[in-house]
Amino acid sequence: MRILLTGGAGFIGSACLRHFLDRGDEVVVVDAFEETLYPRAVKDAAVAESRQRGEFSLHEIDVRDRAGLMALAAEHGPFDALVHLAAVAGVRPSVEKASYYYDINVTGTQTVIDVARAHGAADRLILASSSSVYGGNTKTPFAETDDVSRPVSPYAASKLSLEHLARADHHLHGGNVSCLRFFTVYGPGQRPEMAIHKFMRLIDQGESIPMFGDGSSGRDYTYIDDIVAGVVAATDRPEGFKVYNLGGDRVVRLLDLIEAIGATVGKPVAIEQLPMQPGDVTLTMADVTRARAELGYQPKTSIEEGLSKMWAWFQGRKS
Template sequence: MKTLVTGGAGFIGSHLVDRLLADGGRVTVLDNFDPFYPEAIKRANLADAARSPRFRLVEADIRDAEAVDRVARETAPDAIVHLAAMAGVRPSIERPAVYADVNVVGTVRLMEAACRVEPRPRFVYASSSSVYGDRDTAPFRESDPVDDPVSPYAASKKACELMAHAFQHLHGLPVTGLRFFTAYGPRNRPDLAIAKFADLIERGRPVPMFGDGSTRRDYTYVGDIVDGIVAAIENCRGCHLYNLGNSSPIALRDMIAAIGEAVGKEPIVERHPEQPGDVRQTYADVSRAEAELGYRPRTTFAEGLRRYVEWRRAAT
């Protein structure tokens, strides 16, 4: 199978690339190495993949229609997995126009290019649990209304879902959206809480805890996420949306304590007010993904943290 992966140098993307290559596929990565976090980290993520003769890297921006169209025509992929995006709720509040441009316009450019490839490739794209907004009821189901985004990032991801539906309806493009729930694990983005907190705890520095520590996140190990993506590629037809989570939310205060246990140091907690754009909880109902994709997350939070800390120490 030939697969085009956008954002393939990133955290989730690089794990997917490694998996596709291990399965015998040919993989083209399209990435612009955006400076949201250091390029050197992303280059290192692709170090193993770059040794394969079945791997190709194309450096380009997903908003560049000519470049995107060229790589799609040259690659003629069986599947496009679109993971490239401006990520993060809090940064999107500061740069809403950039998030709308990259996430929405970039996604449309890719779907336009996909529609010019024959036969039509399967199009699997990353959405986010953030589309569910701030709600009391849980777990979150794909059939729930998602009309109240509380950040530009969430709004941009919801817009991508709407665009995907339109392209499937108008052009017959097979599209599958995956709502990721707080991925973590080796190669974790340095801006994400688990990476930041592990670094602070290991250095004996205070860990900022926003609010009273009761907010909950459905932390999902990256290997389980990749299993879900691969299953979505294999089953992509029509227009579908799936939650990819762990269905086991962890409170912020418990997450901090668990990281402390994993690194072997007592966390020093520093209290801060709640931040704009934060939601009280994320909690995935994965019954649809289980029934239709065979998705079953297997990695406990404690085991995932152990693997992350092991990787972190080996990488430094």
């Protein structure tokens, strides 16, 4: 399959890229090496690792650059699929940079949808959404049919907008598009500012870890290989317009997570308790029934196994 992949230098994108390369897909990668959350060097290293797995072309283009993307697609297309993972992620920074998040995650997504339509990929369009669209939903587990009309951060609102743009495009023009609501993804290569990676680093360095709230908040953590399997399944099984939860199928309380990371690292844990952050939600919990039934999605990695694999990776990259 010939795939246009946006965000292919990022955490989830580079893991998907390696999987596509391993199975022989031809991949054209777009990434702007955007640095709101973490430095370019991390993405350069991810690209170098991907290069060891196979050939692909990489284009440093911003997804808001309509002319640039259209020219690239005209030269390298047509594509069988477009997997759009490029975005500014992260709930907390979006509170201070709402219009920047809007530009990239909303305007950029419409541009990508237009490129897919113009260059053959509208029958397999995969878009990264997020569990954050559930906002302060208190009904658990979160199902795709739940009300998502109350986002609590600009990031969440931008991902809801992505889903709405995709739905409108599908209504007007048909095709197949899957919006994948990822639930907190972790594992080797995780973004350095995300909780598990940050906690591992701080505990290893003997520093205290900032804990927002009293530790009772819960997250449905999803191991990177399970997410990649979900992205690949959605790419391989076009099903009209669909929204899918991709979660780990188990909620872990923050305090339990911190304890488990401490046990994995094998060092004492010091916690600095801080107030809950604006935009944060207290719980995420995925109902993955639909993805299981329609994509054969089956999260396989327990948090203990996932932490242990991530710790092995973390130690390897320091040496």
